[in-house]
Amino acid sequence: MPKCPLCGSVKTKRSIFGGYRYQGTPFYLTRCLGCGFLYVDPLPDKDVMKKMYDDADYFKKYWVRNSRILGYYEGKDAARDNAVKTLDVIKKYKNTGSMIDIGCAGGHFLGAAKEMGYKCTGLEPNAAMAAYAKNTYGIDVINKDFCEASLTLPKFDIVYMGDVLEHMSGVDNIFGCVKNVMTKTSLFVIEGPMTFNRSLYNMFLALNMVFKKDRMSDNPPYHILEFAANTMRRAIEDNGFRLLYFRITEDSPRFVEGFDGNSLKEKAGRLVKYVSAEVSCSPVGHALSLGDRVFLIAAVR
Protein backbone atom coordinates (compact mmCIF):
# COMPACT_ATOMS: atom_id res chain seq x y z
CA MET A 1 0.00 0.00 0.00
CA PRO A 2 1.43 3.43 -0.89
CA LYS A 3 2.42 5.61 2.06
CA CYS A 4 2.79 9.38 1.72
CA PRO A 5 6.51 10.32 1.82
CA LEU A 6 5.57 13.62 3.50
CA CYS A 7 3.00 12.80 6.23
CA GLY A 8 2.92 8.99 6.25
CA SER A 9 -0.81 8.70 5.52
CA VAL A 10 -1.96 5.60 3.61
CA LYS A 11 -5.13 7.29 2.35
CA THR A 12 -4.39 8.07 -1.28
CA LYS A 13 -5.97 8.39 -4.68
CA ARG A 14 -4.56 8.31 -8.19
CA SER A 15 -4.23 11.72 -9.79
CA ILE A 16 -5.83 12.74 -13.08
CA PHE A 17 -2.30 13.35 -14.40
CA GLY A 18 -1.68 9.61 -14.85
CA GLY A 19 1.99 8.88 -14.42
CA TYR A 20 4.94 7.27 -16.16
CA ARG A 21 5.69 3.97 -17.79
CA TYR A 22 9.30 2.94 -17.49
CA GLN A 23 10.60 -0.44 -18.69
CA GLY A 24 7.12 -1.92 -18.49
CA THR A 25 6.43 -0.73 -14.95
CA PRO A 26 3.74 1.89 -14.30
CA PHE A 27 4.54 4.65 -11.80
CA TYR A 28 1.27 6.38 -10.90
CA LEU A 29 1.07 10.00 -9.81
CA THR A 30 -0.68 9.56 -6.50
CA ARG A 31 -2.22 12.18 -4.24
CA CYS A 32 -2.18 11.88 -0.44
CA LEU A 33 -5.64 12.53 0.96
CA GLY A 34 -4.07 13.49 4.30
CA CYS A 35 -1.84 16.40 3.26
CA GLY A 36 -2.41 16.78 -0.48
CA PHE A 37 1.14 15.79 -1.45
CA LEU A 38 1.64 14.34 -4.94
CA TYR A 39 4.22 11.60 -5.55
CA VAL A 40 4.80 8.58 -7.74
CA ASP A 41 3.71 5.17 -6.57
CA PRO A 42 5.60 2.91 -6.39
CA LEU A 43 8.70 4.96 -5.54
CA PRO A 44 11.44 3.72 -7.88
CA ASP A 45 13.96 1.59 -6.02
CA LYS A 46 17.76 2.03 -6.06
CA ASP A 47 18.29 -0.19 -9.12
CA VAL A 48 15.66 1.63 -11.19
CA MET A 49 17.09 5.01 -10.14
CA LYS A 50 20.60 3.94 -11.10
CA LYS A 51 19.39 2.78 -14.50
CA MET A 52 17.49 6.03 -15.09
CA TYR A 53 20.52 8.25 -14.50
CA ASP A 54 23.25 6.01 -15.92
CA ASP A 55 21.36 6.41 -19.11
CA ALA A 56 23.15 9.56 -20.35
CA ASP A 57 19.90 10.90 -21.80
CA TYR A 58 19.01 12.85 -18.70
CA PHE A 59 21.52 15.68 -19.21
CA LYS A 60 21.12 15.60 -23.01
CA LYS A 61 17.38 16.12 -22.78
CA TYR A 62 17.73 18.79 -20.14
CA TRP A 63 15.87 22.00 -20.99
CA VAL A 64 17.61 25.03 -19.58
CA ARG A 65 15.13 27.30 -17.82
CA ASN A 66 14.12 30.56 -19.46
CA SER A 67 15.78 29.59 -22.70
CA ARG A 68 15.11 27.46 -25.73
CA ILE A 69 18.30 25.57 -25.19
CA LEU A 70 18.36 21.80 -25.03
CA GLY A 71 21.27 20.08 -23.29
CA TYR A 72 23.13 20.80 -20.07
CA TYR A 73 26.47 21.77 -21.66
CA GLU A 74 24.84 23.90 -24.35
CA GLY A 75 22.88 25.85 -21.75
CA LYS A 76 25.92 27.16 -19.87
CA ASP A 77 25.28 30.89 -20.40
CA ALA A 78 21.52 30.74 -19.83
CA ALA A 79 22.11 28.72 -16.65
CA ARG A 80 24.57 31.36 -15.46
CA ASP A 81 21.96 34.11 -15.90
CA ASN A 82 19.49 32.09 -13.81
CA ALA A 83 22.16 31.48 -11.15
CA VAL A 84 23.02 35.17 -10.85
CA LYS A 85 19.36 36.06 -10.24
CA THR A 86 19.17 33.50 -7.42
CA LEU A 87 22.52 34.50 -5.92
CA ASP A 88 21.45 38.16 -5.86
CA VAL A 89 18.72 37.17 -3.39
CA ILE A 90 20.93 34.80 -1.36
CA LYS A 91 23.54 37.49 -0.94
CA LYS A 92 21.06 39.70 0.94
CA TYR A 93 21.03 37.01 3.64
CA LYS A 94 24.70 35.97 3.48
CA ASN A 95 27.15 37.61 1.13
CA THR A 96 30.21 35.54 1.93
CA GLY A 97 31.23 32.13 3.25
CA SER A 98 31.27 28.49 2.23
CA MET A 99 28.63 26.96 -0.02
CA ILE A 100 27.80 23.41 -1.03
CA ASP A 101 25.60 22.67 -4.03
CA ILE A 102 23.98 19.26 -3.57
CA GLY A 103 23.45 17.77 -7.01
CA CYS A 104 25.62 20.41 -8.66
CA ALA A 105 25.65 18.66 -12.09
CA GLY A 106 28.32 20.38 -14.22
CA GLY A 107 28.66 23.28 -11.80
CA HIS A 108 27.00 26.16 -13.68
CA PHE A 109 25.47 27.48 -10.45
CA LEU A 110 28.68 27.18 -8.43
CA GLY A 111 30.67 28.81 -11.22
CA ALA A 112 28.56 31.96 -10.77
CA ALA A 113 28.76 31.68 -6.96
CA LYS A 114 32.55 31.41 -7.11
CA GLU A 115 32.71 34.61 -9.18
CA MET A 116 30.75 36.35 -6.40
CA GLY A 117 33.35 35.27 -3.86
CA TYR A 118 31.74 32.26 -2.19
CA LYS A 119 33.98 29.34 -1.24
CA CYS A 120 32.40 26.55 -3.29
CA THR A 121 32.10 22.78 -2.99
CA GLY A 122 29.96 20.59 -5.21
CA LEU A 123 28.40 17.21 -4.67
CA GLU A 124 27.42 15.22 -7.74
CA PRO A 125 26.83 11.47 -8.10
CA ASN A 126 27.21 11.55 -11.92
CA ALA A 127 30.96 11.14 -12.58
CA ALA A 128 31.02 12.86 -15.98
CA MET A 129 29.20 15.91 -14.58
CA ALA A 130 31.47 16.05 -11.52
CA ALA A 131 34.55 16.02 -13.78
CA TYR A 132 33.08 18.76 -15.99
CA ALA A 133 32.48 21.01 -12.96
CA LYS A 134 36.02 20.45 -11.75
CA ASN A 135 37.62 21.13 -15.14
CA THR A 136 35.40 24.03 -16.20
CA TYR A 137 35.06 25.97 -12.96
CA GLY A 138 37.96 24.67 -10.84
CA ILE A 139 35.56 23.60 -8.11
CA ASP A 140 36.08 20.72 -5.67
CA VAL A 141 33.37 18.19 -6.41
CA ILE A 142 32.59 15.19 -4.25
CA ASN A 143 31.46 12.33 -6.48
CA LYS A 144 29.35 10.42 -3.92
CA ASP A 145 25.88 9.86 -2.58
CA PHE A 146 25.01 12.93 -0.50
CA CYS A 147 23.62 11.24 2.60
CA GLU A 148 26.66 9.02 2.89
CA ALA A 149 29.03 11.98 2.35
CA SER A 150 27.14 14.22 4.81
CA LEU A 151 28.41 12.15 7.75
CA THR A 152 32.02 13.21 7.18
CA LEU A 153 31.66 16.60 5.46
CA PRO A 154 32.38 19.87 7.30
CA LYS A 155 29.61 22.43 7.98
CA PHE A 156 28.73 24.98 5.32
CA ASP A 157 27.38 28.53 5.59
CA ILE A 158 25.02 27.91 2.67
CA VAL A 159 23.52 24.61 1.51
CA TYR A 160 21.98 24.90 -1.94
CA MET A 161 19.71 22.39 -3.70
CA GLY A 162 18.47 23.43 -7.13
CA ASP A 163 16.13 21.18 -9.09
CA VAL A 164 17.16 18.17 -7.01
CA LEU A 165 14.68 17.50 -4.22
CA GLU A 166 11.95 16.33 -6.59
CA HIS A 167 14.28 13.55 -7.78
CA MET A 168 14.80 12.07 -4.30
CA SER A 169 12.67 9.76 -2.21
CA GLY A 170 12.20 10.23 1.52
CA VAL A 171 11.82 13.90 2.50
CA ASP A 172 12.70 13.46 6.18
CA ASN A 173 15.77 11.40 5.34
CA ILE A 174 17.23 13.94 2.93
CA PHE A 175 16.47 16.89 5.22
CA GLY A 176 18.16 15.04 8.09
CA CYS A 177 21.28 14.66 5.93
CA VAL A 178 21.14 18.37 5.04
CA LYS A 179 21.17 19.23 8.75
CA ASN A 180 24.37 17.18 9.14
CA VAL A 181 26.22 19.88 7.19
CA MET A 182 24.48 22.93 8.74
CA THR A 183 25.01 25.04 11.86
CA LYS A 184 22.46 27.30 13.61
CA THR A 185 23.49 30.18 11.32
CA SER A 186 23.62 28.26 8.01
CA LEU A 187 21.15 28.89 5.22
CA PHE A 188 19.32 26.15 3.36
CA VAL A 189 18.30 27.26 -0.12
CA ILE A 190 15.90 25.30 -2.33
CA GLU A 191 14.86 26.00 -5.89
CA GLY A 192 12.72 23.69 -7.93
CA PRO A 193 9.84 23.06 -10.25
CA MET A 194 6.23 22.65 -9.24
CA THR A 195 4.92 20.81 -12.25
CA PHE A 196 1.46 20.26 -10.78
CA ASN A 197 0.45 23.51 -9.19
CA ARG A 198 -2.04 26.26 -8.77
CA SER A 199 -1.95 28.17 -12.04
CA LEU A 200 -4.14 28.77 -15.06
CA TYR A 201 -1.86 26.65 -17.17
CA ASN A 202 -2.22 23.69 -14.81
CA MET A 203 -6.00 23.90 -15.09
CA PHE A 204 -5.56 23.74 -18.85
CA LEU A 205 -3.37 20.65 -18.54
CA ALA A 206 -5.86 18.98 -16.21
CA LEU A 207 -8.66 19.69 -18.68
CA ASN A 208 -6.56 18.12 -21.42
CA MET A 209 -6.16 14.99 -19.32
CA VAL A 210 -9.95 14.55 -19.10
CA PHE A 211 -10.01 13.82 -22.84
CA LYS A 212 -6.94 11.61 -22.90
CA LYS A 213 -7.34 7.86 -23.21
CA ASP A 214 -3.82 7.01 -22.09
CA ARG A 215 -2.63 9.32 -19.33
CA MET A 216 0.68 7.53 -18.82
CA SER A 217 3.74 9.13 -20.40
CA ASP A 218 6.61 7.07 -21.75
CA ASN A 219 9.25 8.91 -19.76
CA PRO A 220 11.26 7.65 -16.80
CA PRO A 221 9.83 8.84 -13.45
CA TYR A 222 12.56 11.45 -12.93
CA HIS A 223 10.35 13.52 -10.65
CA ILE A 224 9.31 11.33 -7.74
CA LEU A 225 8.08 14.04 -5.40
CA GLU A 226 5.86 16.79 -6.78
CA PHE A 227 5.83 19.70 -4.39
CA ALA A 228 3.29 22.50 -4.41
CA ALA A 229 3.40 25.71 -2.35
CA ASN A 230 1.55 24.22 0.64
CA THR A 231 3.35 20.87 0.69
CA MET A 232 6.77 22.51 0.33
CA ARG A 233 6.03 24.79 3.30
CA ARG A 234 4.94 21.78 5.28
CA ALA A 235 8.03 19.73 4.33
CA ILE A 236 10.29 22.54 5.54
CA GLU A 237 8.42 23.32 8.75
CA ASP A 238 7.74 19.70 9.77
CA ASN A 239 11.42 18.87 9.43
CA GLY A 240 12.82 21.41 11.86
CA PHE A 241 13.47 24.39 9.61
CA ARG A 242 12.02 27.90 9.64
CA LEU A 243 11.40 29.87 6.48
CA LEU A 244 13.24 33.16 5.95
CA TYR A 245 12.17 33.68 2.35
CA PHE A 246 9.51 31.95 0.26
CA ARG A 247 8.57 32.83 -3.28
CA ILE A 248 6.51 31.07 -5.94
CA THR A 249 6.91 32.33 -9.50
CA GLU A 250 6.07 31.17 -12.98
CA ASP A 251 8.49 31.05 -15.87
CA SER A 252 7.29 32.62 -19.07
CA PRO A 253 6.54 30.38 -22.04
CA ARG A 254 10.00 29.95 -23.57
CA PHE A 255 8.94 26.56 -24.80
CA VAL A 256 5.94 24.67 -23.60
CA GLU A 257 6.77 21.00 -23.67
CA GLY A 258 4.23 19.07 -25.66
CA PHE A 259 2.74 22.25 -27.10
CA ASP A 260 5.45 23.32 -29.53
CA GLY A 261 3.64 22.55 -32.77
CA ASN A 262 1.10 24.45 -34.81
CA SER A 263 -2.19 22.68 -34.21
CA LEU A 264 -5.02 24.61 -32.60
CA LYS A 265 -4.52 22.77 -29.32
CA GLU A 266 -0.80 23.56 -29.29
CA LYS A 267 -1.40 27.21 -30.07
CA ALA A 268 -3.99 27.36 -27.30
CA GLY A 269 -1.49 25.73 -24.96
CA ARG A 270 1.07 28.43 -25.60
CA LEU A 271 -1.46 31.22 -25.22
CA VAL A 272 -2.74 29.85 -21.91
CA LYS A 273 0.84 29.47 -20.67
CA TYR A 274 1.60 33.08 -21.56
CA VAL A 275 -1.45 34.43 -19.72
CA SER A 276 -0.85 32.03 -16.84
CA ALA A 277 2.69 33.33 -16.28
CA GLU A 278 1.45 36.94 -16.33
CA VAL A 279 -1.25 36.19 -13.75
CA SER A 280 1.03 34.12 -11.50
CA CYS A 281 3.69 36.84 -11.44
CA SER A 282 1.20 39.64 -10.64
CA PRO A 283 0.78 40.82 -7.02
CA VAL A 284 -2.47 38.83 -6.74
CA GLY A 285 -0.75 35.74 -8.14
CA HIS A 286 2.05 36.05 -5.59
CA ALA A 287 -0.45 36.50 -2.76
CA LEU A 288 -2.19 33.27 -3.81
CA SER A 289 1.14 31.42 -4.37
CA LEU A 290 0.32 30.76 -8.02
CA GLY A 291 3.08 29.47 -10.25
CA ASP A 292 5.37 26.63 -11.19
CA ARG A 293 8.68 27.41 -9.43
CA VAL A 294 9.63 27.65 -5.80
CA PHE A 295 12.60 29.51 -4.35
CA LEU A 296 13.04 29.45 -0.60
CA ILE A 297 15.64 30.17 2.04
CA ALA A 298 15.39 28.48 5.44
CA ALA A 299 17.41 28.06 8.62
CA VAL A 300 17.50 25.34 11.25
CA ARG A 301 14.90 26.05 13.94
Ligand SMILES: [Zn+2]
Ligand atom coordinates in the same frame (compact mmCIF):
# COMPACT_ATOMS: atom_id res chain seq x y z
ZN1 LIG B 1 0.57 13.16 3.07
